[in-house]
Amino acid sequence: MAKEGFFLSILYPDARLFRVTAITKEFLEQHGLRGLILDVDNTLTTHNNPQVDEQVLEWLSRRSADGIAMIILSNNSPERVQPFAEALKLPFVANALKPRRTGYEQAIRRLGLPPGQIAAVGDQIFTDIAGGNRCGLYTILVEPFDTNENAFIRLKRAAQRRVLRRYERRRAREKQV
Numbered sequence: 001m002a003k004e005g006f007f008l009s010i011l012y013p014d015a016r017l018f019r020v021t022a023i024t025k026e027f028l029e030q031h032g033l034r035g036l037i038l039d040v041d042n043t044l045t046t047h048n049n050p051q052v053d054e055q056v057l058e059w060l061s062r063r064s065a066d067g068i069a070m071i072i073l074s075n076n077s078p079e080r081v082q083p084f085a086e087a088l089k090l091p092f093v094a095n096a097l098k099p100r101r102t103g104y105e106q107a108i109r110r111l112g113l114p115p116g117q118i119a120a121v122g123d124q125i126f127t128d129i130a131g132g133n134r135c136g137l138y139t140i141l142v143e144p145f146d147t148n149e150n151a152f153i154r155l156k157r158a159a160q161r162r163v164l165r166r167y168e169r170r171r172a173r174e175k176q177v
């Protein structure tokens with residue numbers, strides 16, 4: 001475990017779920033979470049899609065009714081993120097430069113919660129998960145909506161799969177102990 005050290009563990013999510021819709025009230029209570037920092041592309045919807053599907057809409061309104069504070073944090077442009085966030089009535093930070101801390105720090109301040117009560121949710125370990133871990137947030141990796149992606153993202157996905165294989169082996173070892 002020590003051999004893997006800091007560099008890989010910063011990429012490891014605290015939880016892996018299929019979709020945001022799997023983030024239930026019970027799951028959040030169990031982990032003492034009261035706020036969510038949400039990625040947009042391939043987390044809430046497909047890349048650059050201005051719409052979200054019914055299940056995600058329903059999930060957003062349920063978590064909001066549960067009193068969960070939510071904010072969007074995206075590396076995409078304000079032109080993409082603002083209309084999307086406004087349609088969902090969520091605050092947002094665009095051009096977030098994840099995995100840098102600055103965007104997360106803004107989002108954390110606006111949620112008004114301690115980092116230990118916030119989960120960062122996203123589909124990419126090198127941005128969403130690394131940034132969340134750096135800021136002491138609980139991190140949740142979801143499966144990407146869309147696998148029809150450009151060459152650069154496909155390369156990142158291949159690297160992500162390699163890291164996640166090691167992560168799953170480590171979790172399997174930890175379960176045996």
Ligand SMILES: [Mg+2]
Nearest residue numbers: 039041042123
């Ligand atoms: Mg994404």
